[in-house]
Amino acid sequence: MALKELVAxxxxxxxxxxxxxxxxxxxxxxxxxxxxxxxxxxxMHDVLATGITLVEAIEKRRExxxxxxxxxxxxxxxxxxxKLIEDLDSTNDALYMGAHIFFSHACPQPxxxxxxxxxxxxxxxxxxxxxDIAFLPYESSVRMYVCLLRYVVSTH
Numbered sequence: 001m002a003l004k005e006l007v008a009x010x011x012x013x014x015x016x017x018x019x020x021x022x023x024x025x026x027x028x029x030x031x032x033x034x035x036x037x038x039x040x041x042x043x044m045h046d047v048l049a050t051g052i053t054l055v056e057a058i059e060k061r062r063e064x065x066x067x068x069x070x071x072x073x074x075x076x077x078x079x080x081x082x083k084l085i086e087d088l089d090s091t092n093d094a095l096y097m098g099a100h101i102f103f104s105h106a107c108p109q110p111x112x113x114x115x116x117x118x119x120x121x122x123x124x125x126x127x128x129x130x131x132d133i134a135f136l137p138y139e140s141s142v143r144m145y146v147c148l149l150r151y152v153v154s155t156h
Contacts, residue, residue, distance in 0.1 A: 007133055008041040011073070012050055015131060019071050019100045020051025026071050027096065028055045029062075029087075033075045034104050037133050058083045062095060070096040073131060076107035081114060088120040100127035105134035 020026050028047065030038060035057065038047070047055065052071070056062050058080055070087070074080040087095045099120075107115075107130065115121060115128070 004041040007037070008046070010131060010133055011038060011042055012046055015073065015102055016047065016050035016052060016071065019127065023051070024069070025053040026051055026069050026100075027065055028052045029058050029070050029072045029074070030055065031058045031074045031077070031080045031083075033077075034073045034133075037104065037135070038073065058087075062087075064095045066094055066097055068096055069098040069100065069126065072099055072101045073133075074101070074103060075134070076103040076105065076111055078111065081107075081111045085115065085118045085120065088124045089118070094124070096124075098124045098126045101125060102127070102129050102131040104131055106130055 016028070044055070053068075054065075058072070058074060072084060074084065084099070084101065088099055101115075115125075
């Protein structure tokens with residue numbers, strides 16, 4: 001299976017489909033980095049077919065949808081985590097009813113501690129996982145290059 005297909009399967013079948021299985025519509029929130037990853041391997045039609053009704057950027061101002069849950073696929077950066085906490089902060093009007101959070105790669109402990117100590121952690125976070133998609137799968141034939149590299153290395 002090509003690298004693009006593997007990443008698309010991870011996003012669509014391992015992240016979005018299980019979260020949206022109840023038939024309720026969800027909002028997908030991406031940051032700049034994860035937008036590039038998702039755009040490189042998934043078609044918008046496929047994303048919407050999983051039960052996502054809207055795709056938005058975490059960096060931009062968004063309208064509140066307090067009756068919907070959000071699926072965040074974000075990089076574990078200071079700015080993305082800050083926006084995540086702001087989105088779900090109970091002292092403000094909550095943008096979303098709950099959050100399913102998937103980090104593109106391992107979240108540093110200080111950022112994880114900030115999430116855990118936020119007021120929202122116990123009430124609104126439904127899922128918190130690492131997705132391991134912190135790369136851009138531009139080339140669908142990467143597997144061929146890896147096999148060729150293994151051959152070249154093993155023959156010398």
